[in-house]
Amino acid sequence: MPGPNSPYRSRELLRSFPARASHKELGMEIKMNEKLIWRLAGIVRDSHHIVFFGGAGVSTESGIPDFRSVDGLYHQHYKYPPEQILSHTFYMKKPEEFFRFYRDKLINPDVLPNKAHKVLAKWEAEGRLKAVVTQNIDGLHQAAGSKKVLELHGSVMRNHCEKCGTPYGVEIVSETAGVPICPKCGGRVKPDVVLYEEGLDMRTVEESVSEIRAADTLIIGGTSLVVYPAAGLVDYFRGKHLVLINKSATHVDSDAELVIADSIGEVLSAADALL
Ligand SMILES: NC(=O)c1ccc[n+]([C@@H]2O[C@H](COP(=O)([O-])OP(=O)(O)OC[C@H]3O[C@@H](n4cnc5c(N)ncnc54)[C@H](O)[C@@H]3O)[C@@H](O)[C@H]2O)c1
Numbered sequence: 001m002p003g004p005n006s007p008y009r010s011r012e013l014l015r016s017f018p019a020r021a022s023h024k025e026l027g028m029e030i031k032m033n034e035k036l037i038w039r040l041a042g043i044v045r046d047s048h049h050i051v052f053f054g055g056a057g058v059s060t061e062s063g064i065p066d067f068r069s070v071d072g073l074y075h076q077h078y079k080y081p082p083e084q085i086l087s088h089t090f091y092m093k094k095p096e097e098f099f100r101f102y103r104d105k106l107i108n109p110d111v112l113p114n115k116a117h118k119v120l121a122k123w124e125a126e127g128r129l130k131a132v133v134t135q136n137i138d139g140l141h142q143a144a145g146s147k148k149v150l151e152l153h154g155s156v157m158r159n160h161c162e163k164c165g166t167p168y169g170v171e172i173v174s175e176t177a178g179v180p181i182c183p184k185c186g187g188r189v190k191p192d193v194v195l196y197e198e199g200l201d202m203r204t205v206e207e208s209v210s211e212i213r214a215a216d217t218l219i220i221g222g223t224s225l226v227v228y229p230a231a232g233l234v235d236y237f238r239g240k241h242l243v244l245i246n247k248s249a250t251h252v253d254s255d256a257e258l259v260i261a262d263s264i265g266e267v268l269s270a271a272d273a274l275l
């Protein structure tokens with residue numbers, strides 16, 4: 001958390017900007033956020049151990065829908081709600097339906113990393129950022145070149161045979177139909193994705209906690225912060241600068257030194273250009 005004397009703590013500066021209106025609503029283009037982006041650039045320059053904590057909103061600009069935005073998966077119509085389909089019970093009981101939804105909505109073979117993924121990878125290469133902790137399962141941070149990516153909910157890029165354990169890439173799902181079957185033993189292939197009702201990998205959680213604890217700056221972006229236990233990890237932050245970049249409000253906004261309610265790709269690349 002920023003100390004009382006931190007130059008970025010000033011609420012006065014923030015107060016002159018509506019904290020949660022998008023630039024489109026105000027008809028002021030990106031200028032509205034210009035001062036906030038300058039402040040973000042200042043924070044990044046001042047930091048040696050940035051950790052980024054993100055979610056589905058980081059990938060919407062790559063064309064992958066998130067869950068809770070108006071055009072997100074939760075607002076589209078399915079026979080079952082997405083959180084039910086993506087549960088362990090559903091996977092066990094109705095694997096065909098599970099894989100129909102999963103292949104259709106969560107496997108996106110043609111998508112590319114966007115500006116947000118690229119800037120984060122660049123900041124890691126420059127030594128400013130030490131880890132990306134993500135709830136995403138799309139592998140786009142790695143595709144952008146990020147090395148230290150802690151995937152709290154696993155990845156669609158990894159799969160394994162439930163029977164013989166053989167690991168497979170994404171092709172075993174993306175290039176097949178129906179329930180994917182292990183060519184070696186005929187067992188069912190399961191994505192290494194944490195389904196609802198399943199526990200998170202403890203090593204990944206512990207590493208995420210230790211990265212967040214060690215961070216001097218935590219940038220949270222593209223997440224509604226409502227999926228637990230993942231969202232609870234941000235509470236371990238003890239550093240100087242807490243930044244929120246999210247189009248809609250979160251429960252952590254009031255604790256943050258800087259809240260930017262705008263496109264994460266645009267905000268991060270604009271800040272990067274000022275470094
Ligand atoms: N790409 C993926 O891997 C993917 C896609 C959908 C859901 N999921 C998973 O489902 C769960 C959903 O929780 P969640 O909190 O990550 O997502 P969420 O859908 O609950 O919230 C996404 C948040 O991002 C914001 N947002 C959307 N686009 C944005 C943009 N361009 N710039 C800034 N903010 C933007 C929205 O306002 C929203 O608050 C997570 O486990 C998530 O990983 C993953």
Ligand SMILES: [Zn+2]
Pocket residue numbers: 161162163164165166182183184185186187
């Ligand atoms: Zn097998």
